[in-house]
Amino acid sequence: MMNLIKYELNRNKLYLLLVTVITLVFGALPLPFAINGDPELGFNIIVPALMMILLIYGVGLGMLIFMILQQREVWNRNGVLLFSLPVSRFKIFTSKILTGLLATLGLLVIIVGYSILYINILGGFEILKELYAYIPSGFTFAVVLSVIGEWLYWIMTIIFLIVLSKTILGHNKSKGWIIALIAIGLIIVLPIGVSIVSLVLMSLEPTVSQELIGGLEANILDSTSISIWISLIFNWFMAIGMFITSGIFLDKKLNI
């Protein structure tokens, strides 16, 4: 397993670099606000939300790109090398999941390191504060970014599933269609459920949710942040779920 992870990391270093760049662009920029939220500008609620949205979508998107690229292995020539090894397909896919998680962990360390550097040495907080001052409404900005992030995420998800379904459909049409339908059903049904929960939470006063949770910092556990935390957990479950699902289906030997 360690050998597999070692080679996965080594082989995907260029992709990981791409993911790192995307994550930094999407995720790291607003982090200084989350750390040094400025109540005078009303950022104490919005900024952590922004940070979380961008961080989630940055890492989530990166992870998805990583996984989509990994799926090439199923039908391209490289698959022969990997699937000829005396290692079970389950182990191969588990190693891919672990590689993805390791890569993500590394990215988070980079983001935090970058943010600390940005705040303490480069004075990035002041620059960003001025930049954000031009935006009429922090909340509108957050919503717009959230919507963009959401769309990007689902576009990537759909691409992933099309790729997966196409692969399965290659040699086993009926099973492939069933899998594709279940996946598309999950794409439609799950986000609606999550959106409803999020909307309900967002409609609550921040104080209400604070009372529900109790004892924690207001700018971390207001209702907006809770909804984003739910999105985060959901996104990660989806991402890992897709990965495992593809592994299981391939392991069932769908004649791919």
Added chain:
Amino acid sequence: MSLLKTEKLTKIYQNRMALSSINLTLESKKVYGLLGPNGSGKTTLMKLIANLMQPTSGQLLINGEKPSVTTRATVAYMPTESFIYKSMKLVDVGNFYSDFFEDFNQETYLNLLDEMELPKQIKVSALSSGMSAKLRVAVTLSRKAQIIMLDEPLNGIDLLTRDCIIKTIVDNSYEEAAIIISSHLVELLEPILDEAILLDKGKIVYMGNVENLRENEGISVANKYREVFGS
């Protein structure tokens, strides 16, 4: 017990019959030529043996076991295409194989690279098609696998490289193994074959000992090929 045995082995891709009811028994220490035109099922049969795909019906046993992770450790399969990670240096390819295959001999591999004049520090992506073909052969023959399968090892390469590859196969194949070589370049391959298996549209149309064919029927494998596929 036979090294490899198939019974009514069938593979169907959607509506296309790739292999139809193949009955085959292969033994150690023999070189088998899997011969036939494009689309006759040679690669499909090899991929089934390598456990890269599953049969639609029928049975395939390697040392009495169904193809699995365990049998993969005893089968060395070289596909037609370049299948090795392009970012690796040739020396890294050897390390990769030694990490995963217990039967891989690093020393043999490095010697073969020298014999074939392949620079160890060059990346796979920088290899010409002839060099890539040599590398595939080198890495496959460096394993002491019980079944060694070479899928079209002579395709798309010049005459000298072909000679080099044939010589490498003759000189370096693990003597205990059953070697299966697919090709439609029959005349080139004939001198090294013990047994010939002719496949057409997924069916075995001829199978027999090369020497017996020459003695009993008075024809070469190439002529038998022409007789079967020429009409």
